[in-house]
Amino acid sequence: MPEPTPPSAPIRWHRDADDIITLTLDAPGRSANTLDTAFRAALTAAADRLEAERDTVTGVVITSAKRTFCAGGDLNDFRSAGPADARHLFDLSMGIKRDLRRIETLGRPVVAALNGTALGGGLEIALACHHRVALDRPDIRFGLPEVTLGLLPGGGGVTRAVRLLGITDALDKVLLHGARYAPAEARAVGLVHELVPTERELLAAARDFITTSADARQPWDVPGHRIPGGTPADPAFAAVLPTLTPALIRRAGGAPTPAQRAILATAVEGAQVGFDTAGTIEARYFTEVATGQTAKNMIQAFFYDLQAVTAGRGRPGGIPRRPLGRIAVLGTGPAAAFARCCAEAGLDTAPGADATDRDIVVGEPAGLAAAERDAAPDALLCAAAFGPAPAALPEDVQRQEDLLGLGLALPVGTMPLVEIVRGPKTGDAALARAFDLVRRLRRTPIVVNDPRGTATARVAGNLVKEGIALLGEGVPPASVEQAAARAGFRATPLALADELTLTLITELAEAGLIAPDHPADRVLARMLGELDRPGRAAGFYTRPAGAGSGARPRLWPGLREHFAPRPGAPDLPFQDIQERLLFAEALTTVRLLDEGVLTSVTAANIGSLLGTGFPAWTGGALQYINGYRGGPAGFAARAAELAARYGTRFKVPAALAERAARGEMFAD
Incomplete structure (x- = not known):
């Protein structure tokens, strides 16, 4: 019998006494599993070995050693891809699909034991399993959010979602909007089958499915399977088909949406052919959008740039985080709206109260000089302004090193940006505390250097x-x-x-x-x-x-x-x-x-x-x-x-x- 895989392998192999194989995703040296080059090679090796040992395998469990199941594809493969990379990306897509299909059609029950978030390629792995049991934890999310980065799922996600949910539900609930579902929501949609409260029960449920489902197959591999809701060959769906593209254009307002259009085409065209041909269609559209400029733009912005900002770019280094303390929010205008944001984030906020012994004081510029007299000696003093109002930082505040501005973009409920307006004497300590405050509000901070107001x-x-x-x-x-x-x-x-x-x-x-x-x-x-x-x-x-x-x-x-x-x-x-x-x-x-x-x-x-x-x-x-x-x-x-x-x-x-x-x- 082959030796177990080494601990450093991205996919570890373990056979128990009942001949159930557990494939544990565990990328060495990384906080999350991604479908990078090493992982793809390990997936091929696992599929090879499963096929070679098929006759002695009872079933397969795929799980993760990390808090997340799998974060999806490695975006370094796409951030600079151009037309010259088309063949490489097409082969990459087809290779993942080929290996998942080999595992899916092994003739043995395959279960995804989802102990954490599975997005994009992570969920595509799970969808290739006959049964999906998930840990019911509030921070876990499931979905195919590739469209939010200008991409479409390239590992079989479109093909399987359509056959699982039907064209309309797959598009509206999973593919076109990039929704991320909590466990109970994912079960209601149909992305997972079963929820359990603990990791111990997770693996037990996976084993239970294997022992009671020796002949498990995917629905689309059962003879006579029909896609829910029909295909363009069905008169009822054919009547709906002409409305799909206009609805997509209407929702986008006519803006460029190459990924959404490719997803729609992949779903409709793929529903009219066999599973493997549908996978080829998916790979072709995936390659088209992955080599386009829009995908590069959106990957750079909504993954790399946003990740850099939220991770602390703009926050002065070397200043430790400290408890935010009690917040006084003074005023009935922008400051009152800011108080609501603080309360929603669960901060200790006293709207309309005086500033006595408060660690952070937020108010309209005109009232901060009076408030600083009652505030704690090192309190953060914030002039609140919403939208692009020309609200200059007040010059009559004595502690200018503790003073800065906070500008929330309008409308407050939908625009997540907060500009931290730095004055000529604002200190790094104040800037760091303001950055931490904005992150606690679950908003995105950027620092601007203009005491007259915001860049917005x-x-x-x-x-x-x-x-x-x-x-x-x-x-x-x-x-x-x-x-x-x-x-x-x-x-x-x-x-x-x-x-x-x-x-x-x-x-x-x-x-x-x-x-x-x-x-x-x-x-x-x-x-x-x-x-x-x-x-x-x-x-x-x-x-x-x-x-x-x-x-x-x-x-x-x-x-x-x-x-x-x-x-x-x-x-x-x-x-x-x-x-x-x-x-x-x-x-x-x-x-x-x-x-x-x-x-x-x-x-x-x-x-x-x-x-x-x-x-x-x-x-x-x-x-x-x-x-x-x-x-x-x-x-x-x-x-x-x-x-x-x-x-x-x-x-x-x-x-x-x-x-x-x-x-x-x-x-x-």
Whole structure:
């Protein structure tokens, strides 16, 4: 009999007295299992050995020695992949599928004993097992979230999910939105079969299934199996099929969604052929999106950049974490909203209380000087401001080393960014405590160096102004908003202008935070003066007459009358409209990086995505420049065209021109 696998192997083999083989995933020297090169080789070796010893095997249990089952694929395989890597990625996808299929069709019961989170490739391994029993622990999650990184499952996830759940449920519940389910939710969806409370019972349940299910097979390997809900060959589903693509486009607002489109095509096409052919179709679409620019952008932003920020980039080193202590939140405006965030995070918060003996004091800038007298000697003093309000740090606070600003992006409930605004004398200790506070709020912090306010103020303000300028040039308001939506912006410029109020936009320009002498100023002056429409309930949008407060606002019909195109004015190309909005944010971000307001490329990208709603497919404002046709040089050339056509606000900053000339990308 072959010797047991060495302890350093990524997949350990153990045979018990009942000839049940336990394959334990345990990547040496790593905190989590991933489907890297060593793991893939170990999977092939395990499949080879199972086939060779099949006649003496009773069943197979696949589990993990780590707290997580398997975190999924190794993203280093994809972050820089291009068309030249297509054959490698296709073979990688087919190789994993081939080995999982060999284990799945071994003719012996195979059980996934899920002792921790299984996402992406981890869940694909589990789906290749005949039975999935999971530990019912509150921190565990199951799902196929590849779409959130611009990818689709490439290890059989689409093929198996469709055959397990049906095309519609697989798409809506698992594949298109990247949902991550808690154990009970995963069982309700159908991703796992059984839940147990302890790890001891986990392995016992796995063994029980093996001893009672000697002839276990996957549902799709049983003769006569039909995909739940039918396939395009079934009249009932054929009637639904034409609605799937329009629904996908509608949900995305027309923004680029190569991964979602590929998932939809894989599911529909794969449902019409045999299992192995469906796997080949999946591998082809996987290769297409994995070698595309959108996947690289999203992997960089939503995995590497976000991981770096949340792990502490921007937090001063060498300062130990300490208990946050008691928090006083003073004021009824932004500070009161901040108090709710603290309470939701379970912090010891006293809204509206005085600052006596409090370790952290959060309040409006005007009230902090009085509050600091009663605060603890080393209390953190935070000026709270939400959205891009020009809320400068107060100069009358004595302990400037303990003072900083906290700016939460609007709307507070959906935008997870918090900007920590560092003043000229803010100390590292205060900065570190603020970083720890933001992480306790389960939000994403970036540090900005501008005591006048947040970086979001400048970036969002210039986006809004560009949208308003387009309106002033006679572009129909619906076209302005549609161009932004189809570019992928989370908030369209005219709607965002109303939310912030036009008065605030004017104040931002007066404070020097956004471009003065902008073509939008004429429109703003008319809206605020002659038309008396300052935003919110009465701005670029309005609510239908007689509608309740919950009614969806619509564009104010008067915009067509008051900002109609001049006779003979040429129509602006739709691409120009979109790129003026994208470039307005990207160029502002470049300038903030050059000025030192933004402290890193990583912070700039995460700030634009999570603070201003810059399109996710770009990977952030600076990554958008990296990924533009021709890279920074191509972006600079296009900016020069826009500057010549629409104004000097699109002029390329000197540092960007130099970077483009060197062929240098934005990177930390």
